[in-house]
Structures are given as structure tokens and as C-alpha cells.
Amino acid sequence: MSIEIKAPTFPESVADGSIATWHKQVGEAVTRDEPLVDIETDKVVLEVVAPADGVLKEILKPEGDTVLSDEVVALFEEGAAAAPSAAAPADAPVEQSSQDLKVSPAARKMLEEKGIDAAAVTGTGKGGVITKEDVVNYTPAAAAKAAPAATAAVAKAAPAAVEVPAGERVEKRVAMTRLRKRIAERLLEATHTTAMLTTFNEVNMKPVMDLRSQYKDLFEKSHNGTRLGFMGFFVKAACEALKRFPAVNASIDGDDVVYHGYQDVGVAVSTEKGLVVPVLRDAENMSMAKIEEKIREYGLRAKDGKLSMEDMTGGTFTITNGGVFGSLLSTPILNPPQTAILGMHKIQDRPMAVNGEVVIQPMMYLALSYDHRLVDGKDAVQFLVAIKDLIEDPARILLEV
Template identity: 80%
Template sequence: MSTEIKAPTFPESVADGSVATWHKQVGEAVTRDEPLVDIETDKVVLEVVAPADGVLKEILKQEGDTVLSDEPVALFEEGAAASASAPASSDDAAEAEPAPKASADLKISPAARKMAEEKGIDPQTLTGTGKGGLITKEDVAKADAPAAKPAPAAAPAPAAEVDVPAGERVEKRVPMTRLRKRIAERLLDASQGTAMLTTFNEVNMKPMMDMRKQYKDLFEKTHNGTRLGFMGLFVKAACEALKRFPAVNASIDGDDIVYHGYQDVGVAVSTDKGLVVPILRDADTMSLAKIEDKVRDYGLRARDGKLGIEEMTGGTFTITNGGVFGSLLSTPILNPPQTAILGMHKIQERPMAVNGQVEILPMMYLALSYDHRLIDGKDAVQFLVTIKDLIEDPARILLEV
């Protein structure tokens, strides 16, 4: 008896998805909870697994097809054995492929043709291993030049190949994923639909680094292996600053301003498929250890594509850290409908004037991008100065002063 394999139930904010990758083919045996297909939405890639041991009987939605919430994508037969008509292996397929034509249809790269002429090798005798039977430099290098045949005199290359540089000029065209398209749409909306400005400041990281050095071992031991990082302290500092400047924590809804009485802080995480922003709900009530543990968990699951849509929905403020990739300074872009985003950057030692003396200090540039329609320059600057003051004197975070 066949069972329908359905797409996951999408939340109201997600209209549809598309089939990204089929991990199994028709007639192939699968085990319970083994991944069958990835469904890509605007926000996340969802994995559909086998409900039991059996065989994938029929694929109803091919890769690239659009699917709706709970729509059937395949038929599954529980307990059945693998069909003998399963797709042939790659080795069998390779043996079934016809040999490349050796006449006018000969395909050879310019670099391979030049090498063949220098070695005295007839390209007609070669078998191409490149795409579509293309003869590459490696194919020529593997062939032995005839001993009795002298190398031909140098002849001018064909006119069509004169301007082509040596080596293969490979191009690859792939469709943009739904996630990447959605990211592009949101970034374009943010740049065109907001009055975005960025203000900068710099913060002395030495007090925080000294505190981390002093307590990191005790912190890790006390909190069951949770490491003390900088992100947790920045989240705590941001929550305190958001309480003092409610407009930075607000959003615009049509002609209304929505002031949020809570701090849901998004932490930007980079993955192979694009940037995602999981949310720390009620971050102001979370302990430092809880924040660090949650950020680490989000990072690991984001890279494995295991984040749920609900974990990336909402948020009143965002923090992004380009410093982990070496960025010294940047202008982060807003994450609508939020009206502000804080950008952290690389910690760089620089000579600084302190009480009339030059000291080498670990400094970090901070950037706050904000929507000028709602947030005045004065509030934005003072918000960023508050972050700076709290980071340079971490005790103030605990004392809320």
C-alpha cells in the first residue's frame, strides 16, 4: 500500500516552497528517518524524511517544482524491497555512453590542441574525458607521442583561437535559490524603502578582554561547558541600551509606530546558503550563560540547515558580527521592519591617546545603521555611545547604570 509523502506544514508567513534536492530516486530502498527530499522556502530549507523502512515508489514533484503546504510530493511503499529497475550506477552509465566522434565533431580545448601539436599527437586518436567529450590537457598529457614521427613544424594557430588564453575558461550557470532570492528582495526593499543612515564609534575592548581572560575558565566550569564570548555581553549591553532608547527597539507599520515592550534580539549567522537571523526571545531576561549557549546552538544548527522557521520570525533588533571574517569596518543594512542594526567588527590593536600618553589598545569599530524616518540622529548616536560605555565598563551592565 502506497503512502503519500507530503511537504511540511508552512507557517502563515510562508506561502509556498520549492523542491531543492531529491536524496533518493524511484525504486531505491530507504530506512526510517532517512532524508528523502529538501524543501526550500523563503526563510529556511526543510528536510522531509522517510516515515518507515520501504521504497520510494513515485516522485510527484521534481526538483525546482513549487509546492504548497502539506502538498504530496511523492508516493512511498512501506516494507517493500528495492526495485531492480533502480537507476544504473555511474560506472554502468559511463560504459553505456558512446565514444566521442572523431571527425568534424571533435571537441578539444585550445590548450589541449596546442599541447597535442607540440607532442605530435593526432587529436583524432584521443578520447575526451571533459564535459560532453571535450579533450582536455590532461587527456593529451596521458597519451604517448609516436617515437618515429617527428614533431611538425610550428604552424600559425587558427584565427578563431588567437585571442583565447591558454587553459579552460569554464562557466557555470545555476538558478538562484529561493533563500538567496528572498535575501536579495529584502535587502533591496531595505535600501529603497527606508531612510537608512549609519553612525560609527569605536570601543576599547581591553576591559572586556581582561574580564573574559580572568573568568572564562570558571565560567565554563560553572555553566557546564558554555564558553564566555563577546556576543553575550554585546547582547546584554544592547538590551540595556534598547530600554533607554525605545525608538531603536520600535518598528514602523504603515502610518503607525509600534513600540515593543520586550527585546527580541536577532543574531545574524552566515551559512553556505545565505545569511539567516535566528531570534533570542526576551533576551533581556536571559542570563549571560543562556545567551552564549543559545547563540552557539543557533550557529551549529544554522550551518546544518536545522533551524525552524519560527526561530527566525520576528525580532525587534539585530546584531551582526562581520569581525569573525576579518571586517574592520562596514555599514550593516537594516532587517525590516526593524529600524536599527548593530554591526560589530574585527578587534585591531591601534595606538590611542590616553591621558596624554600613547597606548596600544585592542579597539573595535561599532556601526549602527538606523531608519531616520523614526530615529533621530541624536538618539542613534547616544544609543551607540551607551553601548560603548557599557562594553568599556562591563560592571555597568550588571548594575544597569
Template identity: 70%
Template sequence: MAIEIKAPQFPESVADGSIAAWAKQPGEAVERDELIVEIETDKVVLEILAPADGVIKSIEKNEGDVVLSEEVIGYFEAGAAASAAPTASAAPADSEEDVKVGNVVMSPAARRLVDEHKLDAATIPATGKGGRVTKEDVVNFVANKPAAAPVKAAEKPAAATINVAPGEKVEKRVPMTRLRKVVAKRLVEAQQNAAMLTTFNEVNMKPVMELRKQYKDLFEKTHNGTRLGFMSFFVKAATEALKRFPAVNASIDGDDIVYHGYQDISVAVSSPKGLFVPVLRDTDTMSLADVESTIRDYGMRAQSGGLGMDEMQGGTFTITNGGVFGSLLSTPLLNPPQTAILGMHKIQERPMAVNGQVEILPMMYLALSYDHRLIDGKEAVQFLVAIKDLLEDPARILLEV
């Protein structure tokens, strides 16, 4: 019996989506919960999984086609895989040729992650049926082996110059993805529709670094492997500063100012498919461990396309960290309808004057971009100074002083 493959129910803020890629073609066998199609919306890439073992009977919407909520995009035939089972067992290399790397069999989603991260498929522990590598296996492998990817990545530049004649100018034209189009549109709107200014300061990271060094092992042991990073300190410092300066936590809705009595902080996360900004809800009630584990989970799922739309909606303030890529100073763009965004940067040792003496200290430049229509320069500067003071004396975060 044929089962309809439908687009998911999009939230009210998302009008439609488009077919990003079909992982399976008509006639191909599919296992239960295996990826069959990806749908890209304005905010996230959604995965549709097989409801049971079977085969793809037909495809009604091709890659690039626009689809509406719950629109039929194809048909799936449950149980049909049983008739193809003898062939599959007799010649697994032929029937699953598109998901076999060397002697390793993996799902299409897992193979895409392996290719993106330039991993050796044979080194990934498999937990799937019959020794099959699943997407979760790859995600866990990447999370636990962060140093493995850069080694392979170093080979990429050499591959890009193969078969290019001296003096030849190579160009490649590809359509902009739906997600990238929306990001580009909103970044331009943020500049056109707000009176955006940026104020800067610098923070001595030595107190936080010493605190982290002293307790990181005990912290990780106490909180079941959650590592203590810098972002949790910034989130907690920003939360306390937002309480003191409500305008920075507010938003503009037409001719009204909406003051939020809670702190939902968006955290910018980079992924191969674009920039995602998932939200930490009620950061006032979150511990440092809660912040770190949630951000780590968001980062892993952003890499694999597993973030949900509800996790990226809302937010009253944003933090972005360009320092992880080596940025020393930048002017971050607003994330509408929010009215402020904090930019973190690279920690770099610099000579600083301390009590008449020169000391080498690990310093970080901070940037606060804000909407001058709502936030005055005095408030913006005082807000940034409050974050600086809290970070340079972390005990203030605990004491809320």
C-alpha cells in the same frame, strides 16, 4: 501500501516553496528518518524525512517545481525495503553507491556536509546503524573540530584553475536560489523604503577581553562546555541600551509606531545556503551562557539547514558580526520591519591617546544603521554610546547602570 509524501504546513507568512533537491530517487531504499527531499521557502530550507523503512515509489514534483502547503510531492512505500535487503547485504557498495565514500557509508545529508566542509569521512566517529555516519555525526564533528576545515579548503583555488587554457574566459551561469532571491529583494526594499543612516563609534575591547581571559575556563567548566565569547557581551549590552531608548527597539507599521516591551534580538548567521537571522527571545532574561549556547546551536543548525521558520520570525533589533570575516568597517542594512541594526567588526590593535599617553589598545569599530523616520540622530548616537560605555565597563551590564 503507498504513503503520500507531502510538503509541510507552511506558516501564514510563507505562501509556497519549491523543491530544492531529492536525496532519493524512485526505487531506492530509504531508512526511517533518512532525508528524502529538501524544500526551499522564502526563509528556510525544510527537510522531509522518511516515516519508516521502505522505498520511494514515485516523484510527483521535480526539482525547481513550486509546491503549496501539504501538497503531495511523491509517494513512499513502507516495508518495501525488506525485499531489497538481501541485495543490499550482498553488495552494499552497489545499493548505496551514492552515499559511500571510500569504506565509509553515510546518509546523503551527511555526505553533503562532508563535501561542503571538505572533511575526511574516515575520521568522523559514526553512531548510526551498522557503523553508518549520520548528519548529526558530521555536525558534531564540525563543531568540535573547527580547525579541520580550513586545511582542506586551501586546496580549492587550485582545483578551480584546472583545464583552463591561458587567456580563456570561463563563465558559469546558475539560477539564483529562492532564498537568495528573497534576500536580494528585501535588501533592496530596505534601502528604498527607509531613510537609512549609519552612525559610527569605537570601543576599547580590553576590559571585555581581560574579563573573558580571566574566567573563560571556569565559565566553560561551570556551564557544561559552553564557551564564553564576545557576542554575549554585545547582546546583553544592546539589551540594556534598548531599554533606555525604546525607539530603537520599535518598528513602523503603516502610519503607526509599534513600541515593543521586550527585547528579541536577531543574530545574523552565515551558511552555505545564504544568510539566516534567527532570534534570541527575551534576551533580558537570558544569561551570558544562555546567549552563547543558543547562538552556537543556531550556527550549527544553519550549516546543516536545520533552522525552523519559527526561529527566524519576529525580532526587534539585529546584531551582525562582519568581524569574523575580517571586516574593519561597514554600513549594515536594516532588517525590516526593524528600525536599527548594530554592526560589529574586527578587533584591531591601534595606538590610542589615554590620559595624555599613547597606548596600544584592541579597538573595534561599531556601526549603527537606523531608520531616520523614527529614530533621531541624537537617540542613535546616544544608543551607540551607551553600548560603548557598557562594554568598556562590563560591570555596568550586571548592575544595569
């Protein structure tokens, strides 16, 4: 029984997608819920899985093709067995010339990007097919050790084609991914359509660090392994500050100002494909443990490419933490249509004047970028000072004072 494999239903904000990677090839056996293909959109990479046990019968949309919502991308044969020709005899070594090598489309693309000769990679797929995983796991030393004599002869001649003479200027041209292009468009949109300005302050992290050191073990034990981090404090402080300064939590829609009576806080997460901003919905009603749990969940899902459109839709305010990468100071760019974004930075010991004495304190620079069309400088500065006061006296977060 043939089944049509269709692209997911895209939301209204996403016009189309493109085929990123086929995980299975025609004639290859597939089990139920096993990934078939990744479809990349402007916001996320969507995974299409097998509807049942069977065989991939035909690929209608190869890698790189553009697909529309619910468009048929492949045909699937339910209950069928893999073609006998797809499997190589267990006792027969695979000896093929570079012209006869079987390479999956995803693996071929990666080989070209990395400049690796296909003949130097040992295929572990059915019939000796070189898969994407083979290319990822490929190292010259391992290949030289594992390759049989016939492959070693080919590999011996290959370096002349891939070695670069001393002083050679190498360039590589790679097409932008849809996600990276969308990020570029959003950044340009923010700089071209907003009157963006940044104000700075610094916060003493010692009170939060002391509180965290005192309760982190008990917190983790009481909340099923959820760790107490710094982001939870900043999300709670931001929610309290947003209540005091509604303009920072608002957005501009044409000639109207939309004031949001809730705090949906986006948390910027860096992935290999680019920056994504999943949203903590109704963050003002979430406990510290729930915030930390949700941020960890988003981080893991972002790493695996499992974030959904719904996870990243909306948001009234954003927090980004460049400090995890060592950034000491930066000016974050707005996430339209939001009117403000808070930038956290590296915690660094610095000499500070305390009661007339020089004391070494763990300090962090904070940056608030805001749209000056809606948020006045006074409100922006007082908003940032409110966050500073709440972080330097964490009890005020609990008491909401």
C-alpha cells in the same frame, strides 16, 4: 501500504517552496526518519523524512518543481523491500559508457555546475548510481588512482572536453536560489522604503577581553561546556541600551509606531546558502550563559540547514558581526520592519591617547544603522555611546547602570 509524502505546512508568510534535492531515488530502500527530500523556501530549507521503513515508490515532484503547502510530492511504500534490479552483484565491476551512467538528479545538477564529466566519477550508490556525495568527494587525483582500466580509458579522453585553453574567458550561469532571491528582495526593500543612516563609534575591548581571559575556563566548566564569547556582552549591552532608548527598539506599521516592551534580538549568521537571522527571544531575561549557548546552537543548526521558520520570525533589533571575517568597518543594512541594526567589526590593536600617553589598545569600530524616520540622530548616537560605555565597563551590565 502506500503513504503520501507531503510538503510541510508552510506559515502564512511563505506562499510556496521548491524541490531542492531528492536524497533517495525510486525503488531505493529507506529507513524511518531518513531524509527523503529538501524543500527550499524563501527563508529556510525544510527536510522531509521517511515516515517508516520501506521504499520510495514514485516521485511526483522532481527537483526544481514548485510545491504548495501540504502538497503531495511522492508516494512511499511502507514495509516494502528494494527492487532487486536496484542492487548490482557484489563481484561484478560497474563498467558503463557515459551514455549508460546512472546519475541521481542532485548529482547531475552538481556535475553540471562544477563542469565535471560524469564518466570520471565512480558511483557508490546502489547499482553504481552516482550520488551527490560522490560528486562532493570527487577529486581528479583520487579518481585517476581508484578508477579501473575501462574507466581510465574514458577519463583519458575526457580532459579535451573540460580543459579550458589558455586565455579562454569562461562564464557560468546559475539560477538564484529562493533564499538568495528573498535576501535580495529584503535588502532592496530596506534601501527603498527606509531613510537609512549610519553612525559610528569605537570601543576599547580590553576590559571585556581581560574579564573573558580571567573567567573563561571557570565559565565553561560551570555551564556545561558553553564558552564565553564577546557576543554575549554585546547582546546584554544592547538590551540595556534598548530599554533607555525605546525608539531604537520600535517599528513603523503604516502611520503607527509600535513600541515593543521586550527585546527580541536577532543575531545574523552566515551560511553557504546566505545570511539568516535567528532570534533570541526575550533576550533581556536571558543570562550570559544562556545567550552564548543559544547562539552556538543557532550557528550549528544554521550550518546544517536545520533552522525553523519560528527561529527566524520576529525580532525587534539585530546584531551582525562582520569582524569574524576580518571586516574593519561597514554600514549594515536594516532588517525591516526593525528600525536599527548594530554592526560589530574586527578587533585591532591601535595606538590610543590614554591620560596624555600613547598606549596600544585592542579597539573595535561599531556601526549603528537606523531608520531616520523614527530614530533621531541624537538618540542613535547616545544609544551607540551607551553600548560603548557598557562594554568598556562590563560591571555596568551587571548593575544595569
